[in-house]
Amino acid sequence: MIAEEQILADLTGPQREAVTHMEGPLLVLAGAGSGKTRVITRRIGYLISQGVDPSTIVAITFTNKAAAEMAQRVHQFLDSESGFGPAISTFHKFCVQLLRMYGKTIGLESNFTIFDTSDTGKLIKTACGDVGALPAGMTVGKVEGVISRAKSQMVRPDELSSKLDLPQYLVPALSRIYARYEDMLRENKALDFDDLLLKTLDLLNEPFARDAIHRRYQYLLVDEYQDTNRVQYLLAKGFSAHTRNFCATGDPDQSIYGWRGAEIGNILDFEKDFPDAKVVYLENNYRSTNHILNAADSLIKNNKQRKDKKLISVLGQGEKLKIHSCEDENDEARQVVELIRQAKLKGRAYSQIAVMCRVNSLFRTVEQTLRDNGIPYQLARGVSFFQRKEIRDLMSYLRVIANPADTVGLERIINMPTRGIGAQAQAVLKDYARTQGVIFYEAVLNADRIPSLGKSQVNVIRFAEMMERLRKTVANGVTMEELVRQTIDASSLRNYYQKRSEKDNRPDELSPVANLEEFVGTAQNYDREAPDGSLTDFIAQLSLVNDIDAVEDDSDRVVLLTMHAAKGLEFEQVVIIAVEEEILPHAMCLGNDNQIEEERRLLFVGITRAKRELHLCFSHHRSTRGSYRQNFPSRFLKEIDPQSVEGMDVSELTRPTRVSQFVISPRKSADTEAVTALPARPKCQYRPGQRVYHQKFGYGVIQEVYLSGTNYNASIQFNIAGLKKLVLGIAPLHIVQS
DNA sequence: CAAGCCATGGTTTTT
DNA sequence: CCATGGCTTG
Ligand SMILES: Nc1ncnc2c1ncn2[C@@H]1O[C@H](COP(=O)(O)OP(=O)(O)OP(=O)(O)O)[C@@H](O)[C@H]1O
Numbered sequence A: 001m002i003a004e005e006q007i008l009a010d011l012t013g014p015q016r017e018a019v020t021h022m023e024g025p026l027l028v029l030a031g032a033g034s035g036k037t038r039v040i041t042r043r044i045g046y047l048i049s050q051g052v053d054p055s056t057i058v059a060i061t062f063t064n065k066a067a068a069e070m071a072q073r074v075h076q077f078l079d080s081e082s083g084f085g086p087a088i089s090t091f092h093k094f095c096v097q098l099l100r101m102y103g104k105t106i107g108l109e110s111n112f113t114i115f116d117t118s119d120t121g122k123l124i125k126t127a128c129g130d131v132g133a134l135p136a137g138m139t140v141g142k143v144e145g146v147i148s149r150a151k152s153q154m155v156r157p158d159e160l161s162s163k164l165d166l167p168q169y170l171v172p173a174l175s176r177i178y179a180r181y182e183d184m185l186r187e188n189k190a191l192d193f194d195d196l197l198l199k200t201l202d203l204l205n206e207p208f209a210r211d212a213i214h215r216r217y218q219y220l221l222v223d224e225y226q227d228t229n230r231v232q233y234l235l236a237k238g239f240s241a242h243t244r245n246f247c248a249t250g251d252p253d254q255s256i257y258g259w260r261g262a263e264i265g266n267i268l269d270f271e272k273d274f275p276d277a278k279v280v281y282l283e284n285n286y287r288s289t290n291h292i293l294n295a296a297d298s299l300i301k302n303n304k305q306r307k308d309k310k311l312i313s314v315l316g317q318g319e320k321l322k323i324h325s326c327e328d329e330n331d332e333a334r335q336v337v338e339l340i341r342q343a344k345l346k347g348r349a350y351s352q353i354a355v356m357c358r359v360n361s362l363f364r365t366v367e368q369t370l371r372d373n374g375i376p377y378q379l380a381r382g383v384s385f386f387q388r389k390e391i392r393d394l395m396s397y398l399r400v401i402a403n404p405a406d407t408v409g410l411e412r413i414i415n416m417p418t419r420g421i422g423a424q425a426q427a428v429l430k431d432y433a434r435t436q437g438v439i440f441y442e443a444v445l446n447a448d449r450i451p452s453l454g455k456s457q458v459n460v461i462r463f464a465e466m467m468e469r470l471r472k473t474v475a476n477g478v479t480m481e482e483l484v485r486q487t488i489d490a491s492s493l494r495n496y497y498q499k500r501s502e503k504d505n506r507p508d509e510l511s512p513v514a515n516l517e518e519f520v521g522t523a524q525n526y527d528r529e530a531p532d533g534s535l536t537d538f539i540a541q542l543s544l545v546n547d548i549d550a551v552e553d554d555s556d557r558v559v560l561l562t563m564h565a566a567k568g569l570e571f572e573q574v575v576i577i578a579v580e581e582e583i584l585p586h587a588m589c590l591g592n593d594n595q596i597e598e599e600r601r602l603l604f605v606g607i608t609r610a611k612r613e614l615h616l617c618f619s620h621h622r623s624t625r626g627s628y629r630q631n632f633p634s635r636f637l638k639e640i641d642p643q644s645v646e647g648m649d650v651s652e653l654t655r656p657t658r659v660s661q662f663v664i665s666p667r668k669s670a671d672t673e674a675v676t677a678l679p680a681r682p683k684c685q686y687r688p689g690q691r692v693y694h695q696k697f698g699y700g701v702i703q704e705v706y707l708s709g710t711n712y713n714a715s716i717q718f719n720i721a722g723l724k725k726l727v728l729g730i731a732p733l734h735i736v737q738s
Numbered sequence B: 001c002a003a004g005c006c007a008t009g010g011t012t013t014t015t
Numbered sequence C: 001c002c003a004t005g006g007c008t009t010g
Helices: A004-008 A013-020 A036-049 A064-075 A091-106 A117-131 A140-152 A157-163 A168-187 A193-204 A207-216 A230-239 A290-300 A329-345 A360-372 A382-386 A389-402 A407-413 A423-436 A440-445 A451-475 A480-490 A493-504 A512-529 A535-543 A593-607 A635-639
Strands: A026-030 A057-061 A087-090 A113-115 A190-192 A219-222 A246-250 A278-282 A321-326 A353-357 A377-379 A558-562 A571-576 A610-619 A621-624 A627-630 A691-694 A698-708 A711-718 A722-727 A733-736
Touching (some): A026 A036, A036 A057, A036 A064, A036 A219, A036 A246, A057 A091, A091 A193, A091 A207, A091 A230, A117 A140, A117 A407, A140 A157, A140 A193, A157 A168, A168 A190, A190 A193, A193 A207, A193 A230, A219 A230, A230 A246, A290 A321, A290 A593, A329 A353, A329 A360, A329 A610, A353 A360, A360 A377, A389 A493, A423 A451, A480 A493, A480 A535, A593 A635
Parallel strands (some): A026 A278, A113 A190, A219 A246, A377 A558, A571 A610
Antiparallel strands (some): A621 A627, A691 A698, A691 A733, A711 A722
8 A cells, every 4th residue: 555645745735635535525626727637536545545445436537538547547556456446437337337237126137238329310210200200390310309308307208398398399299209219229128328327327226236336335536527417416426325425526617518418507506415515626727837727717707607716827927829810721731730840849749739629520631731741640539430330330240149139230230241131121020020029130030930031031041040150159258359250250241341442442541341350459459458358348348439538648649639529638739720600619509608608618628728838720711511611710719818819910800700780770661662772772781692690590691682561681591500581670680791 | 132323411519 | 521312223
């Protein structure tokens, strides 16, 4: 065991106070870079030094990467061979472990499959079809949104109308789809991401499981508490109900996942939940220089409904940040390359430079330009590998082997690669399954008894034999590497993609076959790291991989990542691109003040990742999905204290891009004369071709202006919202100057 | 039944 | 711009 002094070394008074707090609820409320994560890590060490059994400690982080880093740091606080260490993981992963262990008590088999959004999307689509035509104005995507919102707020299908603010006429269809969706999950023996949390909550309501979990875990620590959702909040309370040893850390200004149900209220109401909670504030920042902090602070001050925080850097003033005005995305990418070159000349490592933006798609040009200039980089998109078609195919085989009830997976692979089991044959199988009341896989196994399969019958039988052979292999015990190799060959996936690559004549590194090989490597890693793992566990690990988890720390490459993925990280130098209206804040968020505030927090998070040097870029033009468009600097740039900005005439940003609003008085324009010759009429400033900004619909171009009754109306093509007809005196419109 | 072609439409962030 | 789906042809 390590000496207490070492654990408490390099901590400020308040940090130490939090670290040495033993029993009872504790909240560490502090700004960016103030050492919250360090507090959690040291506190785990301190608890252990005070004789707490490490295996009774649970620490929840936001990402697997953060968990791995914390585990590594905590490792030094442990006796070399002292049994189990603390559980350090994300909410989702921790829940999966508990469900595998205790799921039986709530009727959950331990080989359940985790469905990702693409799987659940398929289910919801089918569910929509089953239920009949969708109500007007509803799309599958919107239904998905409603269901996911309902689940994260723990609203059941029959409670939609009372608990969710939905138009009444949509409710019957939606609750039927939702109920059907839940049934299908059960049929597939699958859980979606929300279920992982919800079912664990069920565990905590089941005496046997609850007691076992409570006996095992005595101390709970949750990092990034500001981004927990309702279910996670209830889980945290449930896990710690017996001891009330619950330590939460977070920063309300860094809450950026409201869009998927995170409730900032969890952290704001902590003291109400636990009136006896000890609250520690940290006011020193050890990460960034004062100019960077000041920029961040001046920005975030524009959010209403927040408590102001004091945060002082211990690193001095530092350099001012720079705002770069670029012509278009190519120019922007060139400037980024130039900044990286200069940094490299100054002796900065590539890996200490991050390029961030709001949406991954904006990295295309930057990536190309970095490649062209020989600058090494890595894109933080771990999931993209697992979303490749060939990898999803392979994973689907593994999923069905582990859980034959996984019909979504089975439907994907039954004719992939094509093996003569077409739509017709599949319909016959499905029909058989339905009439016999068995799962789809069972129908496949019974193919020899289904003559109506016709010519396909023999193909189905052969497929069934192949799958059963693989299943037997697993039952007899096999490494994941071996299983993956066998699956790739037995399924003919390798053959199929090999042939296709030959035809397409693509460069090798990106080829599907190479990806399949890489997946073998993934399996090898798993075998090495989890010698007594299982197929189910292997698949689950992969289902919970996160973008940022795949970023390699030990390679000297520039990191490209979204600001969401940057949560909790830090870099010497940060370059944020496309700080433009309709990108940041994103077009989808315009017109909703809460969402705009979250966008502001997002930029705040991006800015506060920088230790010493910060650059913000915007482009005047950008081509998005084919068309070349004019863009405007983000409103957020104007909010940053000019005192901390260098190198650019900040007034260029404050120069109004929007002409102030005017209203046509309906009375005065009350003539019936048709008005098509618009320029002649001084009463109406709007003309076809003008760019306008609408509070709700965002930016658009006026197509036509006409008089209707006593009002001028206009038809406006909005970039996002599409063509709308609006009454000019009433609609909240601004003219935008180009 | 397979494969390739064209039209359509949707269009963030992610556990 | 991209992915998906429907249609046609082999
Ligand atoms: N007392 C201290 N002395 C020196 N450095 C410290 C101290 N506390 C924290 N740091 C350093 O400050 C940096 C930020 O710490 P940490 O990541 O724990 O902050 P945080 O509050 O979790 O930040 P954020 O909320 O922005 O993710 C780290 O590099 C950490 O090592």
